[in-house]
Amino acid sequence: MPDGTMTDDEFLNYCETHADMPRCGFVPEQLARLCRLAGTVNAPEFWEKQPQQVVDCDRSAIRRLVGTARAHLATQAEVMA
Secondary structure (H helix, E strand, C coil), X not given: CCHHHCCXXXXXXXXXXXXXXXXXXXXXXHHHHHHHHHCCXXXXXXXXXXXXXXXXXXXXHHHXXXXXXXXXXXXXXXXXX
């Protein structure tokens, strides 16, 4: 399923699961979305400018970004409630 059709929660689950695969690879479009969900400042723009090829990523960094993104989304949901 292309990540543009996933909800934010589905996408974060995908990233979390993918971080446990033998190759922890993501395309820049996915990294930009993950960084945006985590609330990082400049990283999304950096990744959006990169060629669309698989980037090998650090598993622990992906897991940290997923955790930060979940916390960020929970905070946004509380503010909207």
